[in-house]
Amino acid sequence: MTIRIHIDRKIYPAQACAPARVLFENLSVELEDGEVCAIVGPSGVGKSSLLQMVAGLDRDFAGSIEGGAQPLGYLFQSPRLLPWRTVRQNLELVMPEHPGRAKDWIAQVGLAGSEDVYPQRLSIGMARRVALARALAVEPKLLLLDEPFASLDEETSKGMHDLVAVHLKKLRPTTLLVTHHWHEAAALARRVITLDGSPARIVDDQPVRQARAAE
């Protein structure tokens, strides 16, 4: 499904010790059905905020997001697992019709044997892998990945990268991938959008080949 994002204005209001911040102004992006697009930009520019708006979790802005596809797979920056459910139960929740597949997903993210462990006993990297499995297991039409390979060692990161690549190829979800790493963007995405400034604007938007050449 094509996604059309147009943000006239997104403001985070003033808080006790922080002034109001205009995060986005006149920002427009269109994603074709099945397009994999990486979002890069400096820390604090608004990448995670943009994902939350696309997901429909933040509707407090002037503008529109058209075509929000369901099912939605969303890997948040923090794992956001339900602490009162085991690893297996966290996954079963998103696939109530196929609970038997939870075990297979746990194995695919390299956590076989941790099925009955509660999230507080997992390292951050393990919890993020469960969260990645949860995002992919819903067989999303719209996939939002916020730094999917953070907190992972090199070998695990490569394994998770391959897992994501296989699923992007198989399911062809329209995908927004937030990353700080050009090699991740270049390996998984066909298009790279660079955000910068305050309010944030798109300072670069190009196919991966040209983006790599400009590196």
Ligand SMILES: Nc1ncnc2c1ncn2[C@@H]1O[C@H](COP(=O)(O)OP(=O)(O)OP(=O)(O)O)[C@@H](O)[C@H]1O
């Ligand atoms: N709920 C909120 N209320 C007020 N300000 C917020 C809120 N969420 C984020 N911000 C602010 O908005 C700005 C953008 O945050 P965001 O997390 O979207 O950036 P980011 O580009 O994803 O950063 P990073 O790469 O460090 O994860 C930051 O200055 C942050 O402090």
